[in-house]
Amino acid sequence: MFFSIIIPLYNRPQEIKELLETLTRQTYTQFEVLIIEDGSVNDAKAVVETFANCLDISYYVKPNEGQGFARNYGFARAKGDYFIVFDSDCLIPEGYLDIVKNYLYTNHLDAYGGPDGATTSFTPIQRAISYSMTSPFTTGGIRGNKKGLGQFHPRSFNMGISRQVWEKTGGFIITRLGEDIEFSIRIHKMGFKIGLIPDALVYHKRRTDFIQFFKQLHFFGRARINIYRFFPGELKMVHFFPALFTLFLIITLLLNIINSPLKLLGNIIVLVIILLIFFHSLIINRSLKIAFLSIIAAFIQLTAYGLGFMEDLWKRVIIKTS
Template identity: 50%
Template sequence: MPYFSVIIPVYNRPDEVRDLLESLSNQTSYDFEILLVEDGSTLPCRSVANDYSEKLDIHYYYKENEGRSIARNYGMEKASGEYFIFFDSDCVIPESYFEIVRKELDRNYADCFGGPDKAHESFSDIQKAINYSMTSFLTTGGIRGGKMQLEKFTPRTFNMGFSRKVFESVGGFREMFSEDIDMSTRIRQAGFSIRLIRPAYVYHKRRTSLKLFCRQIYIFGMSRISLYLLYPDTLKIVHLLPAAFVLGSLAMIIASFFWPYAILPLLFYLLAIFAVSLFSNKNLKIAALSVITSVIQLGGYGIGFMKAFFLKILLGRGRDETEEIRLRKGK
């Protein structure tokens, strides 16, 4: 019986699943099974799973479309391992990942862990720029396992694991935006230990276009208010920074029409993003794109945050949604 059960929800991503399974087939430790849960896809990946059936202990399930959280819970119900690990279908896993995680858990066990993400050399320039903006200390990237922690570490489901005991005690994921933050919060509140295993990183492709990235990050900002209504003590100063960026940038742009030097702080900040990205990626195009993706990351989140604050808190429209989420049992 494998120690780890890897649970992967999938929706219309056969090509990404192939890359993910290929990386899993090259691990230095194979003490894991894979549960691939197809969430009502119209482009199923069954044939891809079959291609790797002789290389991996893989179990393919097809179910009606109910959302990624329900798909993960379905996988946990079918799992046989003692420790569940979650990847998104757009991840590629370094070959020593499971060897590192098992050694770290043997050395310093935690009921729940998470790891950071990086950009693989094969990723597109936009993907690398998005990865930079989502992990840089110059944005709010530190909260996702970067070198500078801006809040208490919260595992995300692109690279997250917890024990069977956690599942049996806390339940599964609830179908909502930012369901991984909700799950991590419930795990911590239940008294289980959570830690960051920094060497256990994954390559995360994220979105493939600026439009999709903007939409995703806007939803993240909206969902932060939903999380605040569920857990008021989880809202930190770092979550206010994107909104401050939006309001501050707007104020500097307006003031620059009357005093040109008012725009300088914003320009220096964008220049710093460019310089650090250039140093990290050694590529002028990626550095330039990083400025754009960082503005989208902060601006999209900030706008979503402020809109949700106005609608759900000031106008009181978040009460029914919050109560509905609380009634979901994560089954």
């Protein structure tokens, strides 16, 4: 099996350097790498050229259209039997391709996804964000989880599709705002088999500060409503949870401001949530600092997603503006 690894890139030369270094250590070597520079100002050409002698690598430059169409650009030029998409802020364990290859030989999948995690080399904030995005106490708990609710939808930070899927679907039809989930749903509806490969883990560095994390999750909340425009039936109750949580926090704050007797109940619930997140993160990460930061990350994740979700729910569904 020959893999084509496709990585869209936008102003991230240092990120791609770290990712490519991990690909040079893969134990399975039947693969090529396609870097799609999507209209970057700070391009990675010089970085990519340093790997020309140790990887089968191609570098393409195109006008900026977003990551979805950048991946399509790579699909159209790929030689592999199977196409793998990574985000540029991922690090790939050395046995990743062996794990995927062995799994696909014994369990046929037309498309797959894998989980993400953090290493001890990540900063405390990056590890706290990783915890938040994979915690059972936030919506992140359904990502890369065999016990997730409903159909499994691969995400583009760690996703693979067969050549047949590309040829039949035509790839991504939107380039941002939930493009990977829309693509996954469409693959399902065309009758292809999608599944999770639990051991196909990547280390996801994500955003390096809470401000960027807030912006990213606000975007994710808006993206869920964008997917609703294509597939109304895919909007589930679980997707409303961050919005309901955000409204609960706002109401609790107002109850404290007006000194209502009901504030006690709200404060107790908030305290319980904080303690659950803190001790669960402490058990997993074995760090008091990361446990404290995990509380911040989880609240940012839920409120940012909730605000983005409510914003576009109001604009695009309720009052139906473009």
